[in-house]
Every structure is written in structure tokens, then in C-alpha cells.
Amino acid sequence: MPEIKNSKRLSRPDCVTSLNAVGDAFYVIGGKWKLRIIIALSEGPKRFNELQRTVEGISARVLSSELKDLEMNGFVTRNVHAETFPVVVEYEATGYADSLRDVLKALTAWGTMHRKRIKRQAEMEQQKTSKHA
Amino acid sequence: MPEIKNSKRLSRPDCVTSLNAVGDAFYVIGGKWKLRIIIALSEGPKRFNELQRTVEGISARVLSSELKDLEMNGFVTRNVHAETFPVVVEYEATGYADSLRDVLKALTAWGTMHRKRIKRQAEMEQQKTSKHA
DNA sequence: GTTACTACTATCCTTTTGTATACTAGTAAC
DNA sequence: GTTACTAGTATACAAAAGGATAGTAGTAAC
Numbered sequence: 001m002p003e004i005k006n007s008k009r010l011s012r013p014d015c016v017t018s019l020n021a022v023g024d025a026f027y028v029i030g031g032k033w034k035l036r037i038i039i040a041l042s043e044g045p046k047r048f049n050e051l052q053r054t055v056e057g058i059s060a061r062v063l064s065s066e067l068k069d070l071e072m073n074g075f076v077t078r079n080v081h082a083e084t085f086p087v088v089v090e091y092e093a094t095g096y097a098d099s100l101r102d103v104l105k106a107l108t109a110w111g112t113m114h115r116k117r118i119k120r121q122a123e124m125e126q127q128k129t130s131k132h133a
Numbered sequence: 134m135p136e137i138k139n140s141k142r143l144s145r146p147d148c149v150t151s152l153n154a155v156g157d158a159f160y161v162i163g164g165k166w167k168l169r170i171i172i173a174l175s176e177g178p179k180r181f182n183e184l185q186r187t188v189e190g191i192s193a194r195v196l197s198s199e200l201k202d203l204e205m206n207g208f209v210t211r212n213v214h215a216e217t218f219p220v221v222v223e224y225e226a227t228g229y230a231d232s233l234r235d236v237l238k239a240l241t242a243w244g245t246m247h248r249k250r251i252k253r254q255a256e257m258e259q260q261k262t263s264k265h266a
Numbered sequence: 267g268t269t270a271c272t273a274c275t276a277t278c279c280t281t282t283t284g285t286a287t288a289c290t291a292g293t294a295a296c
Numbered sequence: 297g298t299t300a301c302t303a304g305t306a307t308a309c310a311a312a313a314g315g316a317t318a319g320t321a322g323t324a325a326c
Contacts (some may be wrong), residue, residue, distance in 0.1 A: 021241045023169065054148075086292065086302035101141075108237050137267090
């Protein structure tokens with residue numbers, strides 16, 4: 001059976017380039033939360049508590065430290081509105097965060113596809129189990 | 134000064150979809166090593182030690198456990214060649230690993246761009262420091 | 267007999283990441 | 297006076313991820 005396997009293989013130099021590049025990328029945007037915070041802010045600027053509600057499951061302590069990282073790396077800006085009561089702090093995605101658009105698009109598409117696949121697999125397992133019972 | 138900020142904002146439903154999808158994606162391909170192992174294997178099938186040499190910095194213990202995860206999730210297959218001496222084990226990327234192509238392409242492009250930016254910033258810092266000295 | 271190669275696993279340790287709970291100041295509503 | 301809201305920080309702890317080192321079996325070269 002002549003099976004089609006990898007239609008496109010990476011050359012050695014391409015492989016090394018990709019390895020380094022993805023390593024660099026994950027150094028700043030890796031981890032469970034960073035991209036999700038950026039996505040949440042791509043809906044528009046948000047306050048701290050609002051952000052915590054949008055990014056489900058994150059604690060205040062972690063959100064705070066992630067925001068500091070993201071600010072340091074130029075992905076978000078922190079704006080304090082001192083004229084209001086109580087003082088309101090707004091976080092906003094920068095243009096550099098926007099440069100991740102293609103990454104987020106690809107990741108969203110893949111994640112959506114993957115979720116469907118997992119769901120289908122779970123259903124198949126269900127069928128098998130009920131047949132055996 | 135009329136500044137152009139976010140040219141495109143996500144709608145609330147798109148934001149939630151993206152948030153979930155990226156969460157699902159990172160659940161299986163998140164972490165420091167998984168994507169890098171997949172990249173290394175996109176050059177072609179590789180043996181354990183060969184893989185460890187390609188993915189710089191990974192320990193045998195971590196590589197072994199990552200490979201098990203990747204196999205379980207359908208990204209790689211493990212083929213044992215028992216006829217040779219010593220027994221050789223080859224790892225190969227599957228078609229499902231190939232489905233990550235767009236993600237890897239986007240991440241590689243972004244990572245390369247980011248690396249250049251960081252380098253430029255470091256050079257600027259250098260200049261400033263030497264001026265002050 | 268010693269060394270080296272294969273593909274790992276075992277053990278121990280450190281670092282990173284995350285959770286829970288309580289607390290801060292200042293004001294406004296009840 | 298009590299509660300609630302703002303945006304966090306402090307503390308203590310637990311869990312997950314990762315790293316370093318050593319060791320396994322079997323063979324083959326020196």
C-alpha cells in the first residue's frame with residue numbers, strides 16, 4: 001500500500017531556524033496565560049477585574065505577574081485613570097501585540113479543529129463502551 | 134495627535150472562541166518542548182539520541198516523557214527495529230503533526246521577527262551605555 | 267577486561283507555576 | 297456602622313515542570 005506520508009519535509013537549515021525561532025517566541029509568549037490575556041485585550045482595553053473575569057480560571061496573583069511580564073515585553077500598556085473614583089486602571093494591547101495576529105489566527109483555527117476531533121473521539125469511545133456493556 | 138491604534142478588534146463571541154481554542158491547543162502542544170520536538174521530526178524520522186542532539190538542551194528524562202505525551206495525542210509514532218543491533222527506535226511525525234503546519238509557520242515567522250527586534254534593542258542599549266561612559 | 271553504543275528509567279533536587287486566603291486604602295451606597 | 301467596589305500585594309503552600317546524575321541490558325570493537 002503506497003501511503004502518502006510527509007508531503008513536505010523541512011531541510012536541515014530550515015529546521016534549525018524554526019527550532020530557534022519557536023524557542024524565542026515561546027520564551028516570551030509561552031505558558032498557560034500570556035496569549036490568552038492578549039486575546040482578551042484584543043477585544044478592547046480592560047480593567048484588572050474585568051480581565052480576570054474574561055480570562056477564566058486565572059487568579060489575581062498570577063494575572064498581576066503575567067501583566068507585568070507582558071508590559072515589560074511591550075505587549076500591553078497600563079493606564080491609570082486617577083481622576084475617577086475609585087482609581088481605575090486600564091490595560092491595553094499594543095501594536096506589538098497586534099503583530100501576533102497570524103499566530104493567534106493559526107492557533108485558533110487549529111485549536112477549534114482539535115477540539116472537534118477530541119469530541120468525536122470521545123463519542124466513539126462512548127459507542128464502544130455501550131456495545132461492550 | 135491622531136494615532137492609529139488597534140485596526141481590528143475582536144467581537145465578544147470571537148474573543149471567547151479564540152480564548153477556548155487557544156486554551157485547548159496549549160493543553161496538548163503547550164510547554165517548552167512539544168512543538169520543538171515536532172519541528173525536529175518534520176525534517177524526517179529520528180532515533181532517540183539523534184532527537185536529543187537536535188532539540189538542544191533537552192534531557193533524556195524530559196524527552197522521553199514528552200515523546201510519550203506526543204504519541205498518546207497522535208502526533209508521533211514509535212517504531213522499533215528489533216532486527217538490528219543494538220535495537221533501534223525511530224520516532225516519526227504523523228499526519229496530525231502536519232496539521233500544525235500553519236501554526237508552526239506563523240510562529241517561526243513571528244519568532245524570527247521578534248529575535249531581530251530584541252537584537253536591535255540590545256544594540257541600542259549598548260550605544261546608550263557607551264555614550265554615558 | 268574495558269570501553270562504547272543503543273534507548274531509555276530511577277532517583278533526587280530545583281525552579282516555575284499556580285492556588286487560597288487574607289489584607290491594604292479610599293469612597294459610596296445602605 | 298457595615299458592606300461593597302476599585303486594584304492589587306503578602307504570605308504560605310501545593311503541584312507541575314524541568315534538570316543532573318547514575319544506572320540498566322546486550323553486543324561489539326579494542
